[in-house]
Amino acid sequence: MxxxxxxxxxxxxxxxxxxxxxxxxxxxxxxxxxxxxxxxxxxxxxxxxxxxxxxxxxxxxxxxxxxxxxxxxxxxxxxxxxxxxxxxxxxxxxxxxxxxxxxxxxxxxxxxxxxxxxxxxxxxxxxxxxxxxxxxxxxxxxxxxxxxxxxxxxxxxxxxxxxxxxxxxxxxRPKASLADQVAALPFTVGDTAGFRPIGVFAGNGLLLTEGPKDVDPEREQPVVVITPSLGQAPVPAGAETTYARRLFAAQKDLTNVVVTDEDRSTRGDAVVVRLRGTGTDAKTGRTLGLTQMTVFEGGRYLRAIGFADIDRTDALARAERVAASVAMR
CATH class of the missing domain: 3.40.1000 (Protein Transport Mog1p; Chain A)
Incomplete structure (x- = not known):
C-alpha cells in the first residue's frame, strides 16, 4: 500500500x-x-x-x-x-x-x-x-x-x-453483532452471489466465504475480501493498472502470482481494473485462481479480490459478481 x-x-x-x-x-x-x-x-x-x-x-x-x-x-x-x-x-x-x-x-x-x-x-x-x-x-x-x-x-x-x-x-466496549458491523461498513454489497459474510476487519474490510467453515486455514473454501483504501490514495491518471497489478502481486503466503488476463474500463468518473490470474499457496502447494476488481475514483480506491481452487471457475465467476455489486456509501 x-x-x-x-x-x-x-x-x-x-x-x-x-x-x-x-x-x-x-x-x-x-x-x-x-x-x-x-x-x-x-x-x-x-x-x-x-x-x-x-x-x-x-x-x-x-x-x-x-x-x-x-x-x-x-x-x-x-x-x-x-x-x-x-x-x-x-x-x-x-x-x-x-x-x-x-x-x-x-x-x-x-x-x-x-x-x-x-x-x-x-x-x-x-x-x-x-x-x-x-x-x-x-x-x-x-x-x-x-x-x-x-x-x-x-x-x-x-x-x-x-x-x-x-x-x-x-x-x-462489548462487540457489536456481525450484522451491525456489516451495516456500518463504508460500502454496500448488492449481490453476495452465494457467499456469506464471516467477518469485518479494521472497521472497513469485509470477508466472505462459501462453505460451512468460518476458520479455514487450509483455504479449502472460496473467499472474497473487500477493502477500500485507507483515506486518500492518489494514483496518477493512466497508472491505475500498474497500481492494481502491484496490489494483485502482493498476496501474503502466495507465491508464483501471475496475471493471466486484464481489463481496464470506466464507470462514470471511475476507472475499473479487473485482473485474473493464479498463485501457489505457500503452505499447501495448491494452485489457486485469483480475480481482482479495483475501482479508482476521487483519490480513493475500492478493491475486491476472490480466491478459490483453480478448478472452481464457478466460484471465481461469482466472486466477480460480488465485486461488481460493491458501491461506496
Missing part, C-alpha cells in the same frame, strides 16, 4: 482468518502528557475506541480518526488470543523491514481500558516523514492495535503530547 504508511502486513494468523489481515493488514506503532476530559469515541459498531486529539474527526473510510493535515489514527480489533501472539514480538528489529524506525519501546502503556505497550518512532511514505506510534492493548473485550501517524509538517496541528494523552484513553 502506498496511499498511507503500510498498516496491514505483519499480522497474519492474529484473527480468526488469515484472509482478513491480508486485505487488512500491511505495516505499523508515552511520556507525560495532558489528560483529556473527553469520553472515548467508538467507530460505528466498533468495540475499540479512544478520545482523539483536538481537531481529529471520525474517519469515513476506516475505523479510526483523521485530520485535515493527513494525520490519522487507525483502530484494529483482534481477539483476546492475539495478545499472546503479539506480546514480545513487536520489537525495533522485527519492525525495521516495514520502514518503521523505532526510537523508543516497547514501553508499558496503561490505558482507560486495559494495559499493554507502545512503540514510538518515524516512518517515511509517499515522500513524507511521519511521526508514528503503535500501541497494543489488552482489555476485557479483546486485543486492540492502535496506529497513529502524523506528518512531520503537521506536528503543531497534532502535537505529540495530545497523541500521548489520546493513547491513555483507549477503551473497549
Amino acid at each position: 502506498t496511499d498511507r504508511i503500510p498498516l496491514r502486513r505483519r499480522f497474519a494468523r492474529l484473527v480468526p482468518s488469515r484472509w482478513a489481515l491480508r486485505s487488512l493488514l500491511a505495516g505499523l506503532v508515552a511520556s507525560a502528557a495532558p489528560v483529556f476530559a473527553a469520553e472515548p469515541v467508538f467507530p460505528p459498531a466498533g468495540s475499540l475506541g479512544l478520545a482523539p486529539p483536538p481537531g481529529m474527526k471520525p474517519a469515513a473510510s476506516f475505523a479510526g480518526f483523521e485530520h485535515r493535515s493527513g494525520a490519522s489514527i487507525v483502530l484494529v480489533e483482534m481477539p483476546p488470543e492475539a495478545w499472546d501472539q503479539i506480546n514480545g514480538k513487536f520489537t525495533p528489529e522485527a519492525l525495521a523491514p516495514s520502514g518503521f524506525r523505532v526510537k523508543s519501546g516497547p514501553e508499558p502503556l496503561s490505558t482507560a481500558g486495559g494495559e499493554g505497550f507502545v512503540l514510538r518512532g518515524t516512518q517515511g511514505a509517499n515522500g513524507l516523514t511521519y511521526a508514528k506510534w503503535v500501541a497494543v492493548i489488552r482489555g476485557a473485550a479483546g486485543t486492540g492495535l492502535v496506529t497513529v501517524q502524523v506528518p512531520e509538517a503537521a506536528a503543531k496541528q497534532v502535537p505529540a503530547p495530545t497523541v500521548e494523552a489520546a493513547l491513555r484513553t483507549i477503551a473497549f
Whole structure:
C-alpha cells in the first residue's frame, strides 16, 4: 500500500482468518502528557475506541480518526488470543523491514481500558516523514492495535503530547453483532452471489466465504475480501493498472502470482481494473485462481479480490459478481 504508511502486513494468523489481515493488514506503532476530559469515541459498531486529539474527526473510510493535515489514527480489533501472539514480538528489529524506525519501546502503556505497550518512532511514505506510534492493548473485550501517524509538517496541528494523552484513553466496549458491523461498513454489497459474510476487519474490510467453515486455514473454501483504501490514495491518471497489478502481486503466503488476463474500463468518473490470474499457496502447494476488481475514483480506491481452487471457475465467476455489486456509501 502506498496511499498511507503500510498498516496491514505483519499480522497474519492474529484473527480468526488469515484472509482478513491480508486485505487488512500491511505495516505499523508515552511520556507525560495532558489528560483529556473527553469520553472515548467508538467507530460505528466498533468495540475499540479512544478520545482523539483536538481537531481529529471520525474517519469515513476506516475505523479510526483523521485530520485535515493527513494525520490519522487507525483502530484494529483482534481477539483476546492475539495478545499472546503479539506480546514480545513487536520489537525495533522485527519492525525495521516495514520502514518503521523505532526510537523508543516497547514501553508499558496503561490505558482507560486495559494495559499493554507502545512503540514510538518515524516512518517515511509517499515522500513524507511521519511521526508514528503503535500501541497494543489488552482489555476485557479483546486485543486492540492502535496506529497513529502524523506528518512531520503537521506536528503543531497534532502535537505529540495530545497523541500521548489520546493513547491513555483507549477503551473497549462489548462487540457489536456481525450484522451491525456489516451495516456500518463504508460500502454496500448488492449481490453476495452465494457467499456469506464471516467477518469485518479494521472497521472497513469485509470477508466472505462459501462453505460451512468460518476458520479455514487450509483455504479449502472460496473467499472474497473487500477493502477500500485507507483515506486518500492518489494514483496518477493512466497508472491505475500498474497500481492494481502491484496490489494483485502482493498476496501474503502466495507465491508464483501471475496475471493471466486484464481489463481496464470506466464507470462514470471511475476507472475499473479487473485482473485474473493464479498463485501457489505457500503452505499447501495448491494452485489457486485469483480475480481482482479495483475501482479508482476521487483519490480513493475500492478493491475486491476472490480466491478459490483453480478448478472452481464457478466460484471465481461469482466472486466477480460480488465485486461488481460493491458501491461506496
